Structure formats: C-alpha cells, structure tokens
Amino acid sequence: xxxxxxxxxxxxxxxxxxxIDVEGLRAAADRAFTNDPxxxxxxxxxxxxxxxxxxxxxxxxxxxxxxxxxxxxxxADAFLFETLVSAGDTVVVERPSYDRTLLSLKGRDxxxxxxxxxxxxxxxxxxxxxxxxxxxxxxxHLIPNFQNxxxxxxSGDKRRALVELARTHSFTIFEDDPYVELRFSGxxxxxxxxxSTSGEVVYASSFSKTVCxxxxxxxxxxxxxxxxxxxxxxxxxxISPNMVAQSIVNEFVRGGSFETSIETVKTAxxxxxxxxxAGLREHVPDAQFVEPEGGYFLWVNLPEGVDGDxxxxxxxxxxxxxxxxxxxxxxxxxxxxxxxxxxxTPDEIDEGARRLGEAYRSL
Amino acid sequence: xxxxxxxxxxxxxxxxxxxIDVEGLRAAADRAFTNDPxxxxxxxxxxxxxxxxxxxxxxxxxxxxxxxxxxxxxxADAFLFETLVSAGDTVVVERPSYDRTLLSLKGRDxxxxxxxxxxxxxxxxxxxxxxxxxxxxxxxHLIPNFQNxxxxxxSGDKRRALVELARTHSFTIFEDDPYVELRFSGxxxxxxxxxSTSGEVVYASSFSKTVCxxxxxxxxxxxxxxxxxxxxxxxxxxISPNMVAQSIVNEFVRGGSFETSIETVKTAxxxxxxxxxAGLREHVPDAQFVEPEGGYFLWVNLPEGVDGDxxxxxxxxxxxxxxxxxxxxxxxxxxxxxxxxxxxTPDEIDEGARRLGEAYRSL
Numbered sequence: 001x002x003x004x005x006x007x008x009x010x011x012x013x014x015x016x017x018x019x020i021d022v023e024g025l026r027a028a029a030d031r032a033f034t035n036d037p038x039x040x041x042x043x044x045x046x047x048x049x050x051x052x053x054x055x056x057x058x059x060x061x062x063x064x065x066x067x068x069x070x071x072x073x074x075x076a077d078a079f080l081f082e083t084l085v086s087a088g089d090t091v092v093v094e095r096p097s098y099d100r101t102l103l104s105l106k107g108r109d110x111x112x113x114x115x116x117x118x119x120x121x122x123x124x125x126x127x128x129x130x131x132x133x134x135x136x137x138x139x140x141h142l143i144p145n146f147q148n149x150x151x152x153x154x155s156g157d158k159r160r161a162l163v164e165l166a167r168t169h170s171f172t173i174f175e176d177d178p179y180v181e182l183r184f185s186g187x188x189x190x191x192x193x194x195x196s197t198s199g200e201v202v203y204a205s206s207f208s209k210t211v212c213x214x215x216x217x218x219x220x221x222x223x224x225x226x227x228x229x230x231x232x233x234x235x236x237x238x239i240s241p242n243m244v245a246q247s248i249v250n251e252f253v254r255g256g257s258f259e260t261s262i263e264t265v266k267t268a269x270x271x272x273x274x275x276x277x278a279g280l281r282e283h284v285p286d287a288q289f290v291e292p293e294g295g296y297f298l299w300v301n302l303p304e305g306v307d308g309d310x311x312x313x314x315x316x317x318x319x320x321x322x323x324x325x326x327x328x329x330x331x332x333x334x335x336x337x338x339x340x341x342x343x344x345t346p347d348e349i350d351e352g353a354r355r356l357g358e359a360y361r362s363l
Numbered sequence: 364x365x366x367x368x369x370x371x372x373x374x375x376x377x378x379x380x381x382x383i384d385v386e387g388l389r390a391a392a393d394r395a396f397t398n399d400p401x402x403x404x405x406x407x408x409x410x411x412x413x414x415x416x417x418x419x420x421x422x423x424x425x426x427x428x429x430x431x432x433x434x435x436x437x438x439a440d441a442f443l444f445e446t447l448v449s450a451g452d453t454v455v456v457e458r459p460s461y462d463r464t465l466l467s468l469k470g471r472d473x474x475x476x477x478x479x480x481x482x483x484x485x486x487x488x489x490x491x492x493x494x495x496x497x498x499x500x501x502x503x504h505l506i507p508n509f510q511n512x513x514x515x516x517x518s519g520d521k522r523r524a525l526v527e528l529a530r531t532h533s534f535t536i537f538e539d540d541p542y543v544e545l546r547f548s549g550x551x552x553x554x555x556x557x558x559s560t561s562g563e564v565v566y567a568s569s570f571s572k573t574v575c576x577x578x579x580x581x582x583x584x585x586x587x588x589x590x591x592x593x594x595x596x597x598x599x600x601x602i603s604p605n606m607v608a609q610s611i612v613n614e615f616v617r618g619g620s621f622e623t624s625i626e627t628v629k630t631a632x633x634x635x636x637x638x639x640x641a642g643l644r645e646h647v648p649d650a651q652f653v654e655p656e657g658g659y660f661l662w663v664n665l666p667e668g669v670d671g672d673x674x675x676x677x678x679x680x681x682x683x684x685x686x687x688x689x690x691x692x693x694x695x696x697x698x699x700x701x702x703x704x705x706x707x708t709p710d711e712i713d714e715g716a717r718r719l720g721e722a723y724r725s726l
Contacts, residue, residue: 014406022400029392037385041575043377071434075601212404214606236467238438242605243577
C-alpha cells in the first residue's frame with residue numbers, strides 16, 4: 001500500500017504554532033494573575049477589560065468610550081451587523097470578500113452589492129456609480145489591508161475618496177482590519193477611521209494575528225453612541241467578554257512582547273509569501289497573482305475556463321488543501337483559488353506548490 | 364462633613380476574590396500552556412476545547428457530541444433561544460426568575476407564562492393546569508438548584524413530574540443549572556437531564572461559580588442534533604470560543620483544584636448565608652425567607668404593602684446595594700427583595716443587615 005502524502009494546508013488563515021510567542025503568553029498570564037487578580041477573575045462589563053480598552057483607545061487616538069473589546073472580532077462583526085443591518089438594507093461588499101462575512105450578511109437578508117476589488121483596493125469609481133445610480137447604501141464592508149481573500153491593500157487616495165463618499169452619501173464604512181500589523185513591505189496607509197471626521201467609520205481589529213487566535217480578543221472602535229448601543233447588546237448576550245484572556249493580552253501588549261511577536265510573525269510571513277510565489281512561478285506558470293506586501297493570503301487567478309472546484313478536488317487528492325475562489329464570490333466565477341501561507345513552513349510550501357502544479361496539470 | 368458609610372453590596376451574584384483559587388488558576392494556566400500550546404493558542408472549533416468537552420460529557424454520562432462549550436452560559440442561553448424561540452412562542456418561566464433571562468426572552472418577543480415558584484420548586488400543578496387549558500408551550504426555563512433570585516430548589520418528585528409533562532406535551536425543558544455544585548446542606552437531586560429518556564431536556568451550566576466568572580466558560584448538554592445546529596450558529600458568530608480559557612479550565616478541573624475550590628466556596632457560602640439569615644432575624648424581624656441550602660441568593664418577602672423600590676433607595680442611601688424583587692417579576696408586585704451573600708464578607712453581612720434594618724424602619 002502506498003503511503004499517503006503528508007497533508008499540507010493552504011486553506012486555513014491561521015498562524016502556525018512556531019510563530020506564536022508561547023513563552024511571552026505564559027509570562028503575560030503570570031503577570032496578569034499577579035498584578036490584577038480581581039480584574040482578571042471577576043465578572044467585567046461588556047466594554048471589556050478596562051486597561052486593554054485604554055491601550056486600544058490610545059493606539060487609535062480615540063476616547064475610551066469609543067472602544068468595545070469583544071470575544072474575537074467575528075463576534076464584534078456579529079454585534080455590529082445585528083445593530084446596523086436589517087433585512088433588505090443595501091450593503092456594499094468587496095468582490096471577492098471574506099466568506100464568513102458574506103454568510104453573516106446574507107443571514108441577515110441584506111441586499112448585497114459586490115463592488116470589484118482592484119489591486120489597490122475596491123473600485124471607487126464603480127462604487128460611486130452605484131451610489132449615483134440611486135443605490136441606497138447603508139453600510140460598506142471593506143478590508144483595507146492584505147484583504148481576505150485577495151491579499152490586496154487599499155491605497156491612501158482611495159481611502160480618502162471612500163471616507164468622502166460615505167460622508168456625502170450618509171453611509172457607514174465598516175473598516176475590518178485584522179491584518180494591519182502584518183505589513184512586511186511597502187508603505188502603510190492611514191486608517192479610514194483616522195481620516196474620518198464625522199463618525200462615518202466603524203473600525204474592527206483583532207489580536208488573533210499578533211498574539212494568537214485561541215485567545216479570542218478583538219475590538220470595535222467607533223462613534224461613542226454606537227459603541228454604547230452595542231455594549232448593551234453585548235451585556236444581554238454574555239454579560240462580559242473573557243476577562244482572563246483580555247487581561248493576558250493587556251500584559252502582553254504592554255510588556256514588550258507585542259512588538260517582538262509582530263516582528264517574528266512578519267519575518268516568517270515574508271519568507272512564506274516569497275516561497276509560495278516562487279513555487280507557483282515554477283510549478284503553476286499559468287497562475288496570475290500579485291506578490292503580497294503583508295498578511296496571510298495569496299489570490300490566484302487561473303486562465304478563463306479553469307475550474308477551481310476541480311483543482312480543489314485534484315489538490316485534495318494529493319493531500320493539499322486550498323479554498324475555492326467561488327467561496328468568496330456572490331456569482332459563479334470559478335477560475336480563482338485562495339492560498340493561505342500563514343500556517344505552513346517554507347518546506348511545506350515548496351512541496352505544496354509542487355503538488356499543486358501536478359494537480360493543475362491533471363485537470 | 365460626615366464620612367460616607369463603606370459600600371456593602373448584596374446586589375451582585377458574584378463571588379468575592381477571597382474564594383477564588385488564584386494560585387490554582389495560575390498553575391492550571393501554566394500546565395495548559397505547557398501540555399497543549401497548540402490546543403490553547405490556535406483557533407478551535409465552535410464545539411469548544413475538546414478535552415474539556417470530553418470531561419463534561421463524562422461528568423453528565425452523555426456522548427461528546429451532546430456537549431457544546433461556550434463563552435459563558437449566558438452565551439449558551441442566547442444561542443439556545445435563537446435556535447428554539449421565535450416571536451409568539453409560548454415559554455414558561457418561573458415566578459420570580461433571573462432578570463437577564465426574562466429580558467432575553469422578551470427581546471425575542473416570546474409569549475411568557477410565569478408559573479409560581481414554591482419553596483420546593485416550580486408549581487407543577489399550576490404548570491399542568493396551564494397545559495391542560497390549551498397553552499401551546501414550546502419551552503420551559505427552569506433553574507432547579509438554589510434558584511436565582513429565590514434560592515429555592517426543585518424537589519426530586521417535581522423533577523420527575525416535569526420531565527413527564529415535557530414528554531407528554533412535547534415541549535423542551537431548559538434546565539439552567541449554574542449553582543448545582545454549591546450545595547452546603549440538604550440532599551442533592553438528580554438533574555432532569557439524567558431523568559429524561561427522549562431528549563426533552565437541554566441542560567446548561569457554567570464554571571463561573573466553581574472556577575471564576577472572568578474565565579467565561581459555560582456549556583450546553585442536549586440532543587446531539589440540537590447541539591449540532593447550535594454549533595453551526597456558534598461558528599457563524601465567533602468561529603470558536605476562547606481556547607485559552609477553556610484549556611485553563613480543563614487543567615483546573617482535571618488537576619484536583621476543582622474539588623478544593625468547590626469546598627472553599629461552599630464553606631464560605633454556608634457561613635455567609637447563616638450570618639445573613641441571623642442578621643435579618645435580628646434587624647428586619649418582618650422579613651420572611653427560607654434559609655438557603657446552597658447557592659448565592661436569599662429571597663426576602665416583606666409584609667404586603669411594603670415598597671421594595673423605596674427600600675432599595677433607603678438602603679442605597681446607607682451604602683447598601685440590594686436588588687428589587689420587581690426586577691425578577693413580570694407583574695407589579697413590589698414587596699420582595701433579593702439579597703446576594705456571595706460577594707460579601709461575614710463582617711460586611713452583619714453591618715449590611717444592621718443598615719438594612721435602619722433603612723426598613725425609615726420607610
């Protein structure tokens with residue numbers, strides 16, 4: 001009997017354990033339990049662990065009442081959508097966009113309008129045309145940095161244009177920014193939150209990519225009145241988020257481990273992205289992609305007519321997990337796939353790209 | 364200027380820090396991070412941290428696919444209600460019952476039917492009469508042990524009768540049991556979950572009262588198909604609950620700290636309950652109550668015509684926080700209050716009872 005090939009996953013957007021600072025987390029937990037046992041172990045309130053909330057507010061240059069710290073940023077999204085999105089509301093999403101967000105918005109019966117995502121971010125001209133055509137957009141969900149699934153980032157000019165569009169057409173921008181700290185090349189851009197002057201932007205981020213995913217700590221920043229409304233919803237849902245986890249994150253970010261951890265993660269991601277691009281050029285020369293400047297993901301366009309679903313199956317038969325591009329689209333396009341390089345070692349990437357080439361040629 | 368009296372809170376159902384095993388938690392975290400860093404720090408799935416799920420399944424004598432571990436049991440309630448309760452559904456609640464549960468069910472526009480709570484649990488005859496009168500009950504929310512707010516427990520006979528009622532009238536019992544481990548006198552009774560044979564019972568509990576509230580770990584046990592449905596909802600809400608917290612709880616319960624912690628908590632609660640009852644007998648001789656056999660709460664009935672809202676204000680003016688009985692009722696009765704003795708020291712209890720007597724006499 002032939003040996004099964006070792007599984008290699010380009011599917012999950014999650015870090016490998018070797019780039020998680022286990023010792024930093026252990027030390028942070030120890031400090032948290034020593035310095036603030038009452039704050040760590042008692043019920044908190046739904047706004048989150050106050051010292052961490054203060055750190056986040058300071059980082060974004062906002063007041064503390066503009067911040068809500070949640071059990072991961074997906075939970076933040078869920079609260080935000082429950083508050084802002086009713087059945088029939090017109091919501092703009094990027095094409096492609098994160099599958100869980102699309103599912104969540106579809107679950108609320110929102111009327112989704114997909115605006116194409118270019119290499120420098122969402123197509124602002126197409127967005128403006130939609131608005132001028134009379135679309136009554138109430139919310140736009142945008143992932144500005146190293147977008148999931150495309151890996152693209154929004155240019156500074158487009159950020160300014162979008163904030164201006166939101167102001168003149170009275171819609172809210174949901175700036176969903178979990179990857180912002182993971183830039184390993186190119187120039188960082190200001191958040192739309194910081195460019196906004198009239199509360200048009202609600203911002204979400206997370207410590208999943210900079211501390212670890214299992215700690216489930218994310219947050220929202222926005223208009224104080226909106227945050228207060230969501231805090232009430234959070235109280236009714238879970239009284240308080242996880243104080244133990246948030247108190248550990250607070251010690252982690254304040255004790256110097258945060259910067260070290262981000263450096264470790266960025267260095268690893270830069271190497272992995274480079275290896276994946278090189279592997280694809282060698283083994284899947286038809287693949288078209290933009291070399292990422294940060295984040296976890298590479299979006300691969302294949303020639304028209306190539307069936308991403310069939311490639312998914314052929315790769316799986318060779319022990320390689322990928323995600324079909326169609327999972328991130330509202331239409332039926334099939335000639336794209338998403339590859340995550342965050343959870344695989346460089347050697348796995350080389351071997352995975354080789355097998356992916358084999359799968360591609362088998363179609 | 365007179366010194367303000369030191370604040371004493373009989374309001375919050377939460378443990379004081381002195382009965383939380385801080386060192387046990389620190390050691391459990393250390394073991395969790397050493398023994399299973401991948402399981403603690405990576406994304407999990409929405410069913411929760413698997414070793415803890417297995418421990419819970421074993422404790423309740425059910426299979427693992429009948430257990431979902433959540434971010435606190437309030438979140439478990441929220442998922443359950445979202446799955447089982449639609450607008451207009453008839454839901455039975457105890458009178459009085461936990462205010463947050465009532466709010467959550469009212470928020471879903473359920474048609475709430477309050478069945479009186481006797482000293483041995485919900486009035487089963489009144490419940491049966493309601494059913495025979497044609498009420499199409501779909502769910503009954505019951506807190507069987509040391510009920511919040513009343514402190515009463517459901518007798519064994521009534522538990523059996525309720526499971527039988529649920530079977531014959533095809534409704535689900537939601538057995539909400541966070542206080543079960545906190546019995547300091549009297550005889551424990553079997554869970555309705557264990558008495559049920561046809562999936563009529565969904566059971567929830569929590570580690571908030573036995574480990575600590577800030578860790579936010581609760582769980583549901585029920586029919587495997589229902590649990591699978593709720594697991595999908597949980598995935599869409601937060602991908603996975605807090606793995607760091609659940610992995611710490613897993614080490615805590617498996618490493619012997621759990622039994623020690625429960626003993627510490629029960630010993631303290633027994634003394635606090637006894638002191639509170641003695642204090643009330645001395646300072647508020649009109650107070651009527653049942654001496655608790657466990658849990659956090661004492662429900663105090665005052666003579667007809669006494670205004671609990673006015674007593675609440677008079678006590679607050681003396682630095683004593685209590686909760687108005689009317690918060691736990693769907694009607695306008697006002698002559699009851701809830702006193703929590705979980706978060707106060709015996710000396711605070713003596714002084715609190717003295718001030719409460721003063722407040723009472725001031726009415």
